[in-house]
Amino acid sequence: MHELVTFQQHKVGRDQRAANLGHYEGFRGCTIWFTGLSGAGKTTLSFGVEKALTKLGIPAYGLDGDNVRHGLCKNLGFSRHERTENIRRVAEVSKLFADMGVITLSSFISPYRNDREEARRIHESESLPFFEIY
Numbered sequence: 001m002h003e004l005v006t007f008q009q010h011k012v013g014r015d016q017r018a019a020n021l022g023h024y025e026g027f028r029g030c031t032i033w034f035t036g037l038s039g040a041g042k043t044t045l046s047f048g049v050e051k052a053l054t055k056l057g058i059p060a061y062g063l064d065g066d067n068v069r070h071g072l073c074k075n076l077g078f079s080r081h082e083r084t085e086n087i088r089r090v091a092e093v094s095k096l097f098a099d100m101g102v103i104t105l106s107s108f109i110s111p112y113r114n115d116r117e118e119a120r121r122i123h124e125s126e127s128l129p130f131f132e133i134y
């Protein structure tokens with residue numbers, strides 16, 4: 001990162017964001033990370049949970065490998081290095097959604113343990129819960 005790039009602090013806290021979200025009190029931003037082989041059921045489960053939470057009035061969003069690879073990660077393939085970069089990017093996006101107060105349902109093959117551990121670290125370093133589902 002360039003030395004002149006300085007992290008900027010928001011002027012809005014998580015409690016304030018939470019007060020503007022959904023029907024229930026309290027901040028519940030987190031990421032639920034579905035990992036598994038192609039065809040394991042990641043999308044079915046995560047989009048099912050997204051629907052159930054949304055019906056309850058709880059903000060949730062499903063981030064899915066197939067979809068993200070049409071946009072944010074469309075320049076990435078499936079080499080070891082590209083999968084690592086894919087997971088790093090979507091973990092950072094998941095963190096931003098979670099910081100907003102959204103329950104983020106991220107479904108990616110994410111075959112490498114190190115990449116999933118990095119995704120966890122990205123969240124926990126900002127005190128955002130991260131649950132790995134397999």
Ligand SMILES: Nc1ncnc2c1ncn2[C@@H]1O[C@H](COP(=O)(O)OS(=O)(=O)O)[C@@H](OP(=O)(O)O)[C@H]1O
Pocket residue numbers: 037038039042043064065066069078082083084086087107108109110111
């Ligand atoms: N070679 C190869 N290997 C794996 N997956 C492939 C490949 N080519 C295309 N696809 C499609 O891409 C989806 C997986 O993308 P992900 O972003 O989840 O993969 S990864 O986490 O970066 O490994 C995956 O979606 P799911 O089947 O839902 O897992 C496939 O539809």
Ligand SMILES: Nc1ncnc2c1ncn2[C@@H]1O[C@H](COP(=O)(O)OP(=O)(O)O)[C@@H](O)[C@H]1O
Pocket residue numbers: 036037038039040041042043044045107
């Ligand atoms: N619990 C399940 N039992 C049986 N079939 C399932 C189950 N979950 C998903 N499927 C089916 O398996 C296929 C792959 O599911 P999908 O959610 O797309 O997996 P992934 O996102 O891991 O690639 C789909 O045809 C889906 O309908």
